[in-house]
Amino acid sequence: MLAKTLFHKIWDSHCVKQIGDTEDLIYIDMHLLHEINTPQAFDRLRETNRTVRRPDLTIATEDHNTPTRSVATLESDEVRRRQVDLLRRNCSEFDIPLFQLGEPGQGITHVIAPEQGLVLPGTTLVCCDSHTTTHGAFAALAFGIGTSQVEHVLATQTLRFQKFKSMRVTVENHLPEHVSSKDLALSIIRHLGTGGGIGHVIEYAGSAIQSLSMEARMTLCNMSVEAGASAGIIGVDETTIDYLRKVYKSNGQSLAEEEIDRWRTYVSDSDAIFDQEIVIDGATIQESVTWGTNPSQTIGFHERIPSCADYDDPSQKQAAKRALEYMNLQPGQSLYDVSINKVFVGSCTNGRIEDLRIVAGILDGRSVHPDVHMVIVPGSTQVRDLAIREGLDEVFQKAGADFRHLPGCSMCCGLNEDSMRKGQRSVSTSNRNYEGRQGTEAMTHIASPSIAAASAITGRISRVSDL
Amino acid sequence: MGRERIQGYGMPLVQNNVDTDQIIPARFCYQPKRVGHGESLFGNWRQDPSFVLHDPRYSDATILVAGREFATGSSREYAVWAIKDYGFQVVIAQSFGDIFYKNAIINDLLPLKTTEQGIESLWDALHDNPKSAIHIDLENEVIRFEGGTSPAMMDLHFKKKYILNLDDISLTLEDVGNIDTYEAARSPHLATTLNRVEVR
Numbered sequence: 001m002l003a004k005t006l007f008h009k010i011w012d013s014h015c016v017k018q019i020g021d022t023e024d025l026i027y028i029d030m031h032l033l034h035e036i037n038t039p040q041a042f043d044r045l046r047e048t049n050r051t052v053r054r055p056d057l058t059i060a061t062e063d064h065n066t067p068t069r070s071v072a073t074l075e076s077d078e079v080r081r082r083q084v085d086l087l088r089r090n091c092s093e094f095d096i097p098l099f100q101l102g103e104p105g106q107g108i109t110h111v112i113a114p115e116q117g118l119v120l121p122g123t124t125l126v127c128c129d130s131h132t133t134t135h136g137a138f139a140a141l142a143f144g145i146g147t148s149q150v151e152h153v154l155a156t157q158t159l160r161f162q163k164f165k166s167m168r169v170t171v172e173n174h175l176p177e178h179v180s181s182k183d184l185a186l187s188i189i190r191h192l193g194t195g196g197g198i199g200h201v202i203e204y205a206g207s208a209i210q211s212l213s214m215e216a217r218m219t220l221c222n223m224s225v226e227a228g229a230s231a232g233i234i235g236v237d238e239t240t241i242d243y244l245r246k247v248y249k250s251n252g253q254s255l256a257e258e259e260i261d262r263w264r265t266y267v268s269d270s271d272a273i274f275d276q277e278i279v280i281d282g283a284t285i286q287e288s289v290t291w292g293t294n295p296s297q298t299i300g301f302h303e304r305i306p307s308c309a310d311y312d313d314p315s316q317k318q319a320a321k322r323a324l325e326y327m328n329l330q331p332g333q334s335l336y337d338v339s340i341n342k343v344f345v346g347s348c349t350n351g352r353i354e355d356l357r358i359v360a361g362i363l364d365g366r367s368v369h370p371d372v373h374m375v376i377v378p379g380s381t382q383v384r385d386l387a388i389r390e391g392l393d394e395v396f397q398k399a400g401a402d403f404r405h406l407p408g409c410s411m412c413c414g415l416n417e418d419s420m421r422k423g424q425r426s427v428s429t430s431n432r433n434y435e436g437r438q439g440t441e442a443m444t445h446i447a448s449p450s451i452a453a454a455s456a457i458t459g460r461i462s463r464v465s466d467l
Numbered sequence: 468m469g470r471e472r473i474q475g476y477g478m479p480l481v482q483n484n485v486d487t488d489q490i491i492p493a494r495f496c497y498q499p500k501r502v503g504h505g506e507s508l509f510g511n512w513r514q515d516p517s518f519v520l521h522d523p524r525y526s527d528a529t530i531l532v533a534g535r536e537f538a539t540g541s542s543r544e545y546a547v548w549a550i551k552d553y554g555f556q557v558v559i560a561q562s563f564g565d566i567f568y569k570n571a572i573i574n575d576l577l578p579l580k581t582t583e584q585g586i587e588s589l590w591d592a593l594h595d596n597p598k599s600a601i602h603i604d605l606e607n608e609v610i611r612f613e614g615g616t617s618p619a620m621m622d623l624h625f626k627k628k629y630i631l632n633l634d635d636i637s638l639t640l641e642d643v644g645n646i647d648t649y650e651a652a653r654s655p656h657l658a659t660t661l662n663r664v665e666v667r
């Protein structure tokens with residue numbers, strides 16, 4: 001039999017029909033929805049007298065624009081309330097299960113789907129959100145789609161797609177101490193550029209990847225889209241299986257041993273051929289922070305803010321010039337020279353319990369710098385409840401951090417009341433540092449949870465080893 | 468003239484890596500409709516009076532000419548709706564973000580790829596003569612403009628879909644029998660959302 005990559009195994013087993021030479025009709029095992037990007041799909045369903053084919057393979061949550069302090073805030077905000085209401089109405093009309101703000105189980109789509117046991121090896125999963133790539137950590141083929149495709153999945157439980165290309169990024173050796181999968185993701189994006197992965201599914205492999213926890217793998221797959229990739233994916237190993245066993249157990253679901261055997265087949269065959277191969281030495285990866293306005297504009301602590309002259313490519317030169325202006329930085333500055341006034345810990349990239357534990361470990365016995373407002377938003381009610389059970393909330397409170405009780409995207413996309421003001425500068429554990437992403441004319445430095453915590457304490461971009 | 472030939476005036480957006488957060492910033496994406504987003508196009512950048520959208524010489528443009536990696540980032544279809552609502556029918560770029568490309572095709576906004584050299588020549592031509600027409604010939608896969616030509620690159624099946632103006636969902640529903648068959652053979656162990664868990 002022909003050797004296959006993991007991606008091809010999933011694609012081929014989900015191909016309902018080949019259409020013409022290039023397009024395939026692909027079956028979708030799981031469809032996630034949220035309040036933004038979906039109302040137009042339901043409107044069109046009604047207009048065309050169609051219905052939702054498989055509400056039992058569809059789930060919705062409220063996350064993007066929702067408040068993080070109190071449910072009552074939503075009531076008083078007309079625009080956001082209307083978006084959430086539309087989702088509630090559409091879900092009830094079409095019998096789609098929905099997690100409403102504050103209900104047990106609610107949270108960011110990409111945090112709750114794995115908690116619910118909805119992401120399984122060898123399956124396909126889509127959502128109207130580009131960071132759907134997160135779920136590739138479970139050896140699932142997961143990618144973001146637009147509103148019209150949401151309508152297509154709702155009506156047919158399939159998608160028409162051209163087969164992606166495959167790329168393998170092998171990370172050998174181990175990451176140095178304090179270097180997280182976020183640093184690895186930023187380094188890979190820096191290497192590939194924001195467009196390097198366009199049209200590809202990136203499979204992450206190698207010893208450094210195998211030693212990552214599931215949370216860390218989700219962070220890495222989450223950021224794949226920042227290199228332009230359609231999806232990120234990691235083959236099944238014992239870490240995957242242990243994690244899923246725990247999920248099944250805590251959800252009271254039974255798990256057949258033959259299922260686990262089937263899951264184990266979701267790895268690339270050893271002689272499978274990829275369209276592109278990249279090998280990275282994990283030991284060379286350093287703690288990294290973005291200085292610019294796209295996630296490839298990243299440097300380590302031993303480097304200096306670059307100048308336009310450091311780039312040969314004219315378009316990168318131009319991008320650097322614009323980014324330096326927007327970020328109000330001077331070439332040659334060190335990261336340590338950059339003072340900040342906001343820190344955000346959260347998002348589908350780093351809003352999981354492991355991230356909160358790391359942050360609490362650093363804040364314990366220390367205080368947030370008086371000039372810094374540090375906001376910590378759990379990715380789900382489960383993350384929040386675990387954090388409280390473990391006493392992390394008390395650590396946060398004592399250190400002077402602002403721990404929120406309602407989960408959601410919050411400062412990641414600046415769609416709720418937590419958005420930043422003009423001229424504010426953050427270290428943020430989210431995934432995008434685009435102009436205006438966290439608020440109009442606000443400046444964002446993307447980094448790992450440990451850098452975020454260390455920076456909150458010193459008031460300037462810092463590492464734990466600097467404390 | 469069929470859908471294989473399009474002509475119009477161009478607007479040069481002389482920039483690479485224009486992400487969807489710039490095309491329509493998230494805070495403008497609150498209207499739950501597909502139309503009415505033209506005023507939000509480049510919501511932040513258009514605060515700047517010198518931004519190309521305000522240049523009266525390009526006010527009749529229906530073809531946006533951008534650089535490479537146009538519309539990467541967020542999956543928001545608003546990016547396509549805003550560009551269309553503003554009056555563009557075509558975006559020419561060296562490359563596109565995956566999700567945007569697909570969204571554009573579905574929404575009848577024509578995303579055309581061409582070479583870096585082609586983009587630069589188009590920018591130059593539009594700079595020298597803003598009112599020089601651009602002719603797109605999908606059949607022969609060429610873009611013609613004052614002082615040059617450049618390849619019009621488009622995936623074959625997208626091209627066909629665009630020319631024949633076909634609707635994806637209707638096409639797929641013709642294959643509903645295949646979907647039924649596939650579904651009947653799915654493993655019973657796969658997850659469903661019926662028993663959502665109140666994880667604590």
Ligand code: SF4
Nearest residue numbers: 131347348409412413
């Ligand atoms: S946390 Fe940020 S990146 Fe993740 S789904 Fe929400 S808005 Fe998107």
